[in-house]
Amino acid sequence: MTAARAHVGEFALSDADFATIARMTHAHSGIMLTDGKRQMVYSRLAKQVRRRGMTGFGPYVELLRNDADARREAIFALTTNHTRFFREDHHFKHFSKVVRPGLVEQAERGGRVRLWSSASSSGEEPYSLAMTLLGEDQAAGARLAQRDVAILATDLAPHVLATATAGRYPAEMAKDVPDRFRRAWTRAERDEMVIAPEARRIVSYRQLNLLEPWPIRRPFDAIFCRNVMIYFDEPTKERLLARFAELLAPGSYLYIGHSERVIGPAVPLFEPVGQTIYRRVA
Structure with a gap:
């Protein structure tokens, strides 16, 4: 050439x-x-x-x-920002069945619950996570949203974060949201699907470059980093996974993309517990 x-x-x-x-x-x-x-x-x-x-x-x-x-x-x-609500829904099913019950109990005891959508794009992933955490019971979910519960959602690109913060999406995107969550945590407004205030309240959006220092100190109960590492070289993936491990206490979970895997020094720190789902070990 x-x-x-x-x-x-x-x-x-x-x-x-x-x-x-x-x-x-x-x-x-x-x-x-x-x-x-x-x-x-x-x-x-x-x-x-x-x-x-x-x-x-x-x-x-x-x-x-x-x-x-x-x-x-x-x-x-x-930056590629292809995403949709409840993408790779086996992750949300695992979170709902295995992780959520303990987090709800933790929050109801007055404990702190923190989740991180580390490549949140235009908000579909963190809002899917918020709906799953709050559950299908609107009243119970609204009470949970008043507890010390928060989802950090970060992305490199500010223009997609502006879309995410608004919490408004084309109406046709509602087809990707399970009926029970759509009824509880969204409303139809003309040609848009609007995320309910309770779900929006527990999600905080911040611009963040995953390669740079993170202004984060306290651990998370789960981290979602899906379909991002496919764009990185092997050394960058290894460093990123090791940094995630530092922010996950034993028993917490890491969710990655369907074609990604844990590699490098982080391997002995995680045990696979499902399809691209890893549990942090001691």
Whole structure:
């Protein structure tokens, strides 16, 4: 492949410019961009090139080298945010059957319950978790929401966090929510499905880069990190899993994506207890 083979659509994206974008993206987000992602990179970043009135990727890449805000904007644009409510629903079934009863009892005794959706995207995962935790009994769930119960939801991209915070989704997305939870924790409003205040109240959204230091000290009862590590290289995955282990007390749970697995130094710290479900051991 030569630099001359750079023209895709209206702009030129050379091998050198693509390689620079890939290096920057990996350095700042951990995301690996292989040559197979070239068309995706082009389609997402061409919008930025066009918006800035530039003639091609050459000047744009030079801007990325020198402008941290433009670089962050590019990485946000390259972040994949495909998700839906109750995606990989076996995780929520396990949480409901195995984890939830103990957490409800813990909260009713005045204890602290903390869950983390570490790549929350536009909110479908943390709200699915919130509905599962609150349960199908609306009155009991509303009482539980008044306890010391909280779900931290973080993501790299601020634009998806804005959608999540609003808690409003196209009405057709309601088909992915089980009837018992849809009746208790959502309402239909014109052409939208709106998340109930009780479910929204227990979820806090924050922007966070998983590669950077985390302003988190106290442990979680469960961490969800699903379909994120597939974009990372092996050393990044190993470091991330070890950091998750530090924030999970023995008996707590880690849920990861369907094509992911625990690797590296974290392996002896977890025991598999279900399909891509791991329990933290002593």
